[in-house]
Amino acid sequence: MTVDWAHVFAGRVGGMTASEIRELLKLIDRPEIISFAGGIPDPDFFPTAAIARAYEKIFQSNTGAGGALQYSISEGFTPLREWICAYMGRLGVEVGLDGVLVTSGSQQALEFVGKLLIGPGDKVVVTRPTYLGALQAFSPYEPTYVSVPMDEEGPELAALEAALAEKPKFFYLVPDFQNPNGTTVSLARREAILDLCVKAGVPIVEDTAYSELRYEGETIPCIAALDAARNGGHLSHVIYCGTFSKTMVPAFRIGWVNAAPEVINRLVLMKQAGDLHCSTINQIVLHDIVSSIFETHVKHLRAQYKERRDAMLAALAEFAPPGVTWTKPEGGMFVWLELPEGVNGTALLERAIKEANVAFVPGSAFHADRSGQNTLRLSFSVTKPERIREGVRRLCNLLKTG
Incomplete structure (x- = not known):
């Protein structure tokens, strides 16, 4: 007799779900993808x-x-x-x-x-x-x-x-x-x-x-x-x-x-x-x-990531269509976009990967009730400024075409 694992699992296992972010990180290894998905440090900055x-x-x-x-x-x-x-x-x-x-x-x-x-x-x-x-x-x-x-x-x-x-x-x-x-x-x-x-x-x-x-x-x-x-x-x-x-x-x-x-x-x-x-x-x-090296290293990180944050905010100001709003963080690794009502972030991600080679995380993943369907998270931490500008341009062109 085989084991019915679904019956053996504890009830709490039903609350365990896969991380959309961890899955999207796999895309970073594809050179054609401009990824704004993983909120991870840039390995170029590790104090090796x-x-x-x-x-x-x-x-x-x-x-x-x-x-x-x-x-x-x-x-x-x-x-x-x-x-x-x-x-x-x-x-x-x-x-x-x-x-x-x-x-x-x-x-x-x-x-x-x-x-x-x-x-x-x-x-x-x-x-x-x-x-x-x-x-x-x-x-x-x-x-x-x-x-x-x-x-x-x-x-x-x-x-x-x-x-x-x-x-x-x-x-x-x-x-x-x-x-x-x-x-x-x-x-x-x-x-x-x-x-x-x-x-x-x-x-x-x-x-x-x-x-x-x-x-x-x-x-x-x-x-x-x-x-x-x-x-x-x-x-x-x-x-x-x-x-x-x-x-x-x-x-x-x-x-x-x-x-x-x-x-x-x-x-x-x-x-x-x-x-x-x-x-x-x-x-x-x-x-x-x-x-x-803690203080000097963190000071270096701030300068590098600030440049990338600034590049993302400038690109959004240049390319985002009307009806799209975004946060302007004083630090960290993320910019949050709110899209017009009716635009679905998960559906947009599928199009973005297939049509524009751009990845991000749909905002509903960050809502306990899975609301926020018209939101998305962009991370700027591992992408160089020129690639950030190009990725934002591609994403905004998709939003303009509907």
């Missing part, structure tokens, strides 16, 4: 020389190599956690080692948060739109999503207040240069969001993957810092998720979580059960390079 030197130092001694290739503690490589503590201190958050867990990218942090906080039917508040990877991380735990619309300053407060009244487990938010729409939540809105969540007793899961990639405007304190300022420098209502994937190298798969120690203690147990710990050698190498 510094990485090579760091690995070389490890293997210069048998003792160093042995430790780097060995099992390690689940919480993470202690010097790297100490660096994270110092980094958070500069942001205004006083966190000790007991408030830090190193994770396999911020994606694992989100998955752990879902496992820790969500039970079947529990409500989770997200923005509309929101990060697709967060939906993928949370959905297997069978939440009911409550989506809050956004304006140019962030989540709309009246809608958020109504959502919090439904007693959700947490509010998930990307406050800086949001993936997918590039919006940055204003300082006044951050304060108001924190006020509402504190009043409702609802924690905020703050995803800061893009916060270092600011190209213009004033830096805005993270919500974790606002929370800490009200609580003697320590975190109370915020779970802060950070990552080195956008600033250093995604293949290291190193991110982290800051939260109150009682939260971190539970997350460490999940880490032990999940994969024991992140790669020891990768953590050692990452600590070496962030200790020596």
Whole structure:
């Protein structure tokens, strides 16, 4: 008798769906495709020389190599956690080692948060739109999503207040240069969001993957810092998720979580059960390079990505037909387009690939309720300025022809 796997699978498997972005990344290897799909760093900017030197130092001694290739503690490589503590201190958050867990990218942090906080039917508040990877991380735990619309300053407060009244487990938010729409939540809105969540007793899961990639405007304190300022420098209502994937190298798969120690203690147990710990050698190498080049490297990234963002905004201003609007992000990797009602982003993608050799991500992927059919996300991070201009021209010509 054969196994009926569909019957054997746990019920929560039904909440697991493929990432449209991960599938679209396969198109990047086709040279004829101008891809605005994957929001990934440009490998031309990876600090390969510094990485090579760091690995070389490890293997210069048998003792160093042995430790780097060995099992390690689940919480993470202690010097790297100490660096994270110092980094958070500069942001205004006083966190000790007991408030830090190193994770396999911020994606694992989100998955752990879902496992820790969500039970079947529990409500989770997200923005509309929101990060697709967060939906993928949370959905297997069978939440009911409550989506809050956004304006140019962030989540709309009246809608958020109504959502919090439904007693959700947490509010998930990307406050800086949001993936997918590039919006940055204003300082006044951050304060108001924190006020509402504190009043409702609802924690905020703050995803800061893009916060270092600011190209213009004033830096805005993270919500974790606002929370800490009200609580003697320590975190109370915020779970802060950070990552080195956008600033250093995604293949290291190193991110982290800051939260109150009682939260971190539970997350460490999940880490032990999940994969024991992140790669020891990768953590050692990452600590070496962030200790020596973090500030200068991020400064270089800002200059390079700013040029590409500017190229995309200029091309849209030149070629976009009437009825198409787009965001003008101060940083990050994304521009969000809203098309006239009736234009379907998924159908447009099929045409764009076949007729124009251009790829992007349909906006409905970033909506918990699969709305936003007339929206799409363009990423400028891995495409050179001249190719950005040409890709936008081709895409806009398709929109003009209907």
